[in-house]
Amino acid sequence: MNLNELRYSSGAVRRTKRVGCGPGSGHGKTACRGHKGQNARSGRAVKPWFEGGQMPLQRRVPKRGFTNVFRKHYQIVNLSDISRKGLEGEVSPLRLKEAGLIANPRLPVKILGDGDVERRCRERPDDKGQCVQQDRCGKD
Numbered sequence: 001m002n003l004n005e006l007r008y009s010s011g012a013v014r015r016t017k018r019v020g021c022g023p024g025s026g027h028g029k030t031a032c033r034g035h036k037g038q039n040a041r042s043g044r045a046v047k048p049w050f051e052g053g054q055m056p057l058q059r060r061v062p063k064r065g066f067t068n069v070f071r072k073h074y075q076i077v078n079l080s081d082i083s084r085k086g087l088e089g090e091v092s093p094l095r096l097k098e099a100g101l102i103a104n105p106r107l108p109v110k111i112l113g114d115g116d117v118e119r120r121c122r123e124r125p126d127d128k129g130q131c132v133q134q135d136r137c138g139k140d
Helices: 079-085 093-098
Strands: 074-077 089-091 111-112 121-123
Touching: 074 079, 079 089, 079 111
Parallel strands: 074 111, 089 121
Antiparallel strands: none
């Protein structure tokens, strides 16, 4: 078989609808657009959110609150994750990144007290959960 012998399966390709080519075509006069109305006009593009003059959904729904642009996005690490990876000594953001517990060592890290740590470690997080503030991570 050669490239010039390739054909589509029968019924896979349909003829294009030729609109506006007179009454004999079956798509003449209004060219399948109906009579008058917004969609019959040229340049017709009704936006998906346009509701025909009804008050749009995004304006009907009540608005609440605001977005704090100064919000800190912490990377969360649990004590159980630290013990599972077997980290000892100083647990810095670089060591957490090497262990695969955080994505970016430059973003702030928050250690939460879910789990216990068997080994002695000293963490250097940017913030701690309430459980960790009660010294569940051991002391050096």
